[in-house]
Amino acid sequence: MNRKQIYVGMMSGTSLDGVDAVASYFGGAGDLEVIGRSSVDFPPQLRALLLKLASSDLVSFSDLSAAEELLTQSYAQCWKLLSQQYPNITPLALGCHGQTIEHRPNQGYTLQLLNPSLLSELTGCNVICDFRRRDLAAGGQGAPLAPAFHQSFMASDAEDRIIVNLGGIANITWLPAQLDQPSLGMDTGPANILLDGWCQLKQQQAFDNKGHWARGGQLITELLEHLLKDSYFTQGFPKSTGREKFNLNWLQDQLAEFSSSQLADEDIQATLTELTAVSLCQAINTLDTQGTAKLLVCGGGAKNRYLLERIATVSQRTTLTTDELGIPPQDVEALAFAWLAYRHQQGLSGNLPEVTGAKGERILGGYYPA
Known part of the structure; x- marks a missing residue:
């Protein structure tokens, strides 16, 4: 398989249960092949911190930094498990959603917690993340993507x-x-x-x-x-x-x-x-x-x-x-962020303005090289 066509999508959702990762091959329009998948549960300390951050009006820096560190470690652990199970996978990038802590589109603000620089260091992979804020900047909701x-x-x-x-x-x-x-x-x-x-x-x-x-x-x-x-x-x-x-x-x-x-x-x-x-x-x-x-x-x-x-x-x-x-229900969201990473690398838009309300199509995400 062409290295340039393999991407890994990583997703942790509002259920706060853990990280799902799916490795996928994109070969062109409508061409999708799932190569492998892995998942890890959040440790209790991380889940408690995320619940606290998501339900509090006042957030301490120590809680925020601790949660970001533990979350990024969980993402890295999920990638490590995937790479061990499927050692021949060499993705062009990890497309990472991060953990939503706050989403207030009417105020033009959303926060998906993640340290992409650290994730790149821990995995040795290129990382593409922060997909929502460009759509928000263009007047959209930033969701759903x-x-x-x-x-x-x-x-x-x-x-x-x-x-x-x-x-x-x-x-x-x-x-x-x-x-x-x-x-x-x-x-x-x-x-x-x-x-x-x-x-x-x-x-x-x-x-x-x-x-x-x-x-x-x-x-x-x-x-x-x-x-x-x-x-x-x-x-x-x-x-x-x-x-x-x-x-x-x-x-x-x-x-x-x-x-x-x-x-x-x-x-x-x-x-x-x-x-x-x-x-x-x-x-x-x-x-x-x-x-x-x-x-x-x-x-x-x-x-x-x-x-x-x-x-x-x-x-x-x-x-x-x-x-x-032919797409398992648990894979869909992680696959979506693998595809958004693919779109980013191809210089193609990832949003639907009719859905989000953005002023137009935009290339989503920020790139953190290995």
Whole structure:
């Protein structure tokens, strides 16, 4: 394989569980081959620090620097594991998302924590990172960025498709079968960020395995209606959001207003699952008014069978995972950042202005040579 065509994408999302890395080969338009993958969990100290930084208005330099050091070490560890498993891989660059600590696009600000210079030293690889801020500088939201990748590798002239990414935040990409029409997308609201958080708080489990806990609960209709009154859900697109908006503090505030003392924990989990499904499907209907698009799900939430069932029921659409396209759901986001690194090196744009609201197409990311 040509060394110039191998890139590694590295992603750590709002779920704060760890780093995923995917090595991929890009051979031209629509030509994608996954070579290998690895993942590492965040150590408890790092996860605690990231949660603290993401939920605090006052941030100490010592916490920030410690988190950046530990995070960069985790990225390097993930690359080391990948390179040991696949010793013949020599990527042109690592495309690294970094860890989002704050995302406030309406203020023109976003922060993805990472020390790319240190990562380059630790790995001996070129590093491309900081993909969001150029789009922000051009008047965009800086997110979601994956829709450009979805458009390049997942669109079909045979059918309308919607790619649903269920990470900490849910986002969607509408891919019309008429390929001359623009692809559209947006963040739709919370997904694993609340489902995992509530499960961790009440069950001391990292996540609700396959949605079993939520399945055993009952929907609280009044609570769902109350949660859906948040203005984000009716806000027009382009729009993006994150942990600074939807978090356990937000949920506790909503529950306090609702007088939740008699609500069962599993019923709240079931209602949060429905919140993700309903807010997602409301957004889907604003992009695909004909209701014909097939839903293809990726991200960690694709493992939540109960959530997928609720999305299929609420949307009344065929709902599959990106396995249908030969791309494992857990690989999609990391692949998107490998592709963004490839685009950067080729001098090509990586954003979709119709999605982010930027003034035009831009080459995204900053380059840190080995």
